[in-house]
Amino acid sequence: MQREQKSNSYLLGAVLIMVYLYYRATFEQNFYALPNILANLLQSQPLSGLFAMFTFQYGEQTISIGALGYFGFLGFFGSKIWSFLIYFLLAYLWYGGLAGKLRDAFTPSTVALLLSVSYAAADEFHQSLVSPAFAMKEDVILAGSGAILAVIAGWFFLTARKGRK
Template sequence: MQREQKSNSYIVGAVLIMGYLYYRATFQQDFYALPNIIANLLQSQPLSGLFATFTFRYGEQVVSMGALGYFGFLGFFGSKIWMFLSYFILAYLWYGGLSGKIRDKVTPIVVALLLSISYAAADEFHQSLVSPAFAMKEDVILASAGAILAIIAGWFFLTVRKGRK
C-alpha cells in the first residue's frame, strides 16, 4: 500500500510540474533578465573576461556577451539550465510513478520518455501560439536530454541501488 501511495505522489508531482511548465510558457517573461538582488551581488561581473570569449548560435540567435550583455548572457544560461532541470524532474517523477505501478522494467522507461519528450514538443508548439514567446527545436532537444538523463538516474536510484540493499 505504501508503494502505491509513493507512486501516486510521483505522478501528482509530474502533473504539477507539467502545469508549472504550461503556466510559465503562457505569459510573457524576460528570460534573460536576472532579478535585481542577483544583479546587485554580481555588480563586479565576475568571470566577464572568460564569458566574453564565448560566442555561439542557439537557433537563430547569437549568444555572446556582446549581443546580450553580461546579465543577459548569464540569464540565457540560467533559463536553459532551469528548463533542463524542469524536464529532468518531470521525467524522473513520471518514471518513479510508473515504475511503482507497472512491474515490467522497460515499459515505465518508454512511457516516461514519451510523456516527457512529447510534452516538451507540445510546450514548444504552445509557445509558438503565444505571441511573446518563441518556439525552438533546440529547446526540445535540451529538454529531451534532461529527460533521458533523468531516466538513467531514475533507473539507477530506483532499480539498481534498490537491488544492492
C-alpha cells in the same frame, strides 16, 4: 500499500510540473528579470573575461556577451539550466510513478521519455501561440536531454535500491 502511495505521489508531482509549465508559457514572461537580479548580486561581473571567449548560435540568436551583455548572457544560461532541470524532474517523476505501477523496466522508461519529450514539444508549440517566445527545436532537444538523463538516473537509483533490499 506504501509503494502505491509513493507511486501516486510521483505521478501527482509530474502532473503539477506540467501545470506549472503550461502556466509559465501562457503568460508573457519578463525575460529580463533574471539578468536584473544577477546585476544586483554580481556587480563586479566575475569571470567576464572567460565568458567573453564564448560565442555560439542558439537557434537564430547569437549568444555572446557582446550580443546580450554580461547579465543577459548569464540569464540565458540560467533559463536553459532551469529548463533542463525542470524536464529532468518531470521525467524522473514520471519514471518513478510508472515504475511503481509496472513490473518491467522498459515500459516505464519509454513512457516517461515519450511523455516528457512530447510535452516539451507541445510546450514549445504552445509558447509560439500565446507568448512572444519563439518555438525552438533546440529547447526541445535540451528538455529531451534532461529527460533522458532523468530516466537513466531513475533506473540506476531504483535498480540499486532494489538490489540492496
